[in-house]
Amino acid sequence: MKLKFKMPKLKVPKVKVLKVKAPKVKVPKVKILKVKAPKVEVPKGKVPKIKVPRIRAPEIKATKIKMPRNRKKETILALAIIVAGNLGGGALLILENGEAGTQALPRKEYGEGDYSQTLQVYTEEGSQQVEILVKERQYTSKEIYDFLRVGEEALDAWMKEQEGDTGVIRQDLELPQSLPENPVKLSYQTNKPELMSWDGTLGEGIPQTGEQVELTCHMELGGEEKVWHHTVTVCPAPLSQTGKLQQEIQQQAEKLSGDTSETLLLPDRLESGPVAYKRQTSGRGWMICLLSLAAGLGIYPLKKEKEKEDQEKRNRQLQADYPDIIQKLILFLKAGLSIRSSMEKLAFDYLQARKYWNMKERCAYEEVVKTCNEMAGGIYEAEAYERLGKRCLLSEYKVLSVLLVQNLKKGNQSILELLEREAAAAGQERLRRAKVRGEEASTKLLLPMIMQLVVVLIILMVPAFMSFF
Numbered sequence: 001m002k003l004k005f006k007m008p009k010l011k012v013p014k015v016k017v018l019k020v021k022a023p024k025v026k027v028p029k030v031k032i033l034k035v036k037a038p039k040v041e042v043p044k045g046k047v048p049k050i051k052v053p054r055i056r057a058p059e060i061k062a063t064k065i066k067m068p069r070n071r072k073k074e075t076i077l078a079l080a081i082i083v084a085g086n087l088g089g090g091a092l093l094i095l096e097n098g099e100a101g102t103q104a105l106p107r108k109e110y111g112e113g114d115y116s117q118t119l120q121v122y123t124e125e126g127s128q129q130v131e132i133l134v135k136e137r138q139y140t141s142k143e144i145y146d147f148l149r150v151g152e153e154a155l156d157a158w159m160k161e162q163e164g165d166t167g168v169i170r171q172d173l174e175l176p177q178s179l180p181e182n183p184v185k186l187s188y189q190t191n192k193p194e195l196m197s198w199d200g201t202l203g204e205g206i207p208q209t210g211e212q213v214e215l216t217c218h219m220e221l222g223g224e225e226k227v228w229h230h231t232v233t234v235c236p237a238p239l240s241q242t243g244k245l246q247q248e249i250q251q252q253a254e255k256l257s258g259d260t261s262e263t264l265l266l267p268d269r270l271e272s273g274p275v276a277y278k279r280q281t282s283g284r285g286w287m288i289c290l291l292s293l294a295a296g297l298g299i300y301p302l303k304k305e306k307e308k309e310d311q312e313k314r315n316r317q318l319q320a321d322y323p324d325i326i327q328k329l330i331l332f333l334k335a336g337l338s339i340r341s342s343m344e345k346l347a348f349d350y351l352q353a354r355k356y357w358n359m360k361e362r363c364a365y366e367e368v369v370k371t372c373n374e375m376a377g378g379i380y381e382a383e384a385y386e387r388l389g390k391r392c393l394l395s396e397y398k399v400l401s402v403l404l405v406q407n408l409k410k411g412n413q414s415i416l417e418l419l420e421r422e423a424a425a426a427g428q429e430r431l432r433r434a435k436v437r438g439e440e441a442s443t444k445l446l447l448p449m450i451m452q453l454v455v456v457l458i459i460l461m462v463p464a465f466m467s468f469f
Contacts, residue, residue: 077446077450081450081453085457088457088461089461092461092464092465105117105132105134106134107134107135107136107137108134108136108137109136109137109183110136110137110138110139110183110222111136111183112136113136114133114134114135114136115133115134116131116132116133116134117131117132117134118130118131118132119131119132138222139183139221139222141224144221144222144224145224147182147183147184147221148184148219148221148224148226150179150182151179151182151184151186151219151226151228152219152226152228154179154182155176155217155228155230156230158176159215159230159232163232167233168210168233168234168235169196169202169232169233169234169235170234170235170236170237170238171202171237172200172201172202173196173200173201174200175188175199175200175217183221184219184220184221185219185220185221186217186218186219187217187218187220188200188215188216188217188218189216189218190213190214190215190216191213191214191216192211192213192214195211195213195234196213196215196232196234202234202236202237206234206235206236207236208235208236209235210233210234210235211233211234212231212232212233212234213231213232213233213234214229214230214231214232215229215230215231215232216228216229217230245270248270248271249266249267249270249275252267252270253265253266253267314363315393315394317362317363317364318363318364318392318394318396318397319394319396319429319430319433320430321362321363321364321365322364322394322396322397322400322426323423323426323427323430325346325364325365325368325400326400326419326422326423326426327423328342328345328346329342329343329346329419330416330419330420330423332345332346333415333416333419334416339381339404339407339408339415340375340381343368343371343372343375344372346365346368347365347368347369347371347372350362350365350368350369351369364392364397367388367391367392367397368388370388370391371384371385371387371388374387381408382404382405382408382409385401385404385405385408386401386405388400388401389401389402396426396429399422400422403415403418403419403422
């Protein structure tokens with residue numbers, strides 16, 4: 001007799017999915033529910049086993065968003081520039097919109113010139129753009145008279161300060177070309193320019209007793225002019241000890257020599273006693289000695305720096321040729337050549353390329369050629385390979401020399417497999433170095449790009465700010 005069983009309906013609790021915020025996610029532990037089937041009375045016989053499936057809550061994995069380390073600085077700098085530019089532009093727009101509506105245009109002060117202002121005019125017919133010329137402010141007659149009077153008083157006070165208690169001028173005058181907070185234009189002249197020029201410079205022919213010079217200043221403003229006069233007494237400047245000595249030598253030399261003589265005779269005795277002369281040298285000899293000393297001492301650090309640069313260039317070239325050498329060795333070994341024959345084939349192909357194709361000198365292949373010459377000269381093959389690794393001074397070539405020496409000593413049959421692994425590692429290293437050089441180039445270009453951005457911002461923002469002044 002066949003028994004029919006009805007499976008009881010199991011109610012599975014709903015699992016709520018927690019909303020997780022990256023980067024830190026705390027996932028609650030979910031307990032596994034064990035559901036027991038109810039006992040069913042069944043007559044004797046074989047009872048089928050009922051398996052109740054276990055229900056587990058789905059696992060939720062949170063993804064962490066990581067920013068590449070080599071791009072953090074560029075990203076932060078770009079965001080800072082964008083935020084600063086937007087803040088400045090927004091502030092400028094607010095300022096422009098706040099001052100856009102106007103019923104009057106300010107004039108510039110006298111002497112600052114006219115300017116044009118572009119306006120957007122709104123009428124019943126619509127809006128149009130017009131350009132209005134705003135002339136500089138002009139002074140009234142009373143203002144002009146007051147400015148001229150104040151300028152005359154200022155010149156009197158200045159001249160009184162220059163003359164002092166003695167009332168005598170013994171040094172060059174620095175005539176004022178403008179007055180503080182006064183738009184009056186000033187121009188000077190004298191009645192004796194050989195004693196005092198128009199700019200206040202004293203001449204050389206001033207007598208010791210002094211002489212009077214009339215100084216005139218023309219003050220002009222708004223078409224009105226006023227003349228200021230002042231009589232000054234000028235005297236030669238007091239001579240120092242050196243000046244007196246120079247004057248005495250000059251006078252006696254002119255007495256000893258005529259104007260038509262080919263040489264100027266110098267006196268051998270003055271009032272103070274005998275005197276000797278010596279031409280002043282330029283001191284170029286000392287300068288040449290110091291420069292030669294600095295150049296000589298600078299050779300040593302320059303030479304060390306040059307050697308360091310040459311070594312770095314050589315290492316880069318060795319690293320660049322290493323994957324090609326490994327690939328060629330693998331190719332020759334698969335073709336049935338031995339290790340030594342493969343090295344000789346590498347050297348032969350390189351020398352042929354140098355001879356017929358004008359190939360530039362490559363450090364790695366030069367070392368291979370040198371190794372082959374050593375083996376041809378009687379040096380053991382294993383020792384030649386060891387010397388190759390020592391001369392190159394790079395870990396890659398040391399690994400290659402170890403593999404070749406072990407193959408000779410132990411007869412390793414898996415040399416081809418080891419070289420293929422080394423070739424794969426060399427290829428990955430080449431890609432890594434290329435990526436590093438690309439990142440260095442992008443870093444070097446960052447500063448010029450920032451400078452160009454600053455120039456563009458200046459070009460855009462300076463005219464906008466200038467329009468308010």
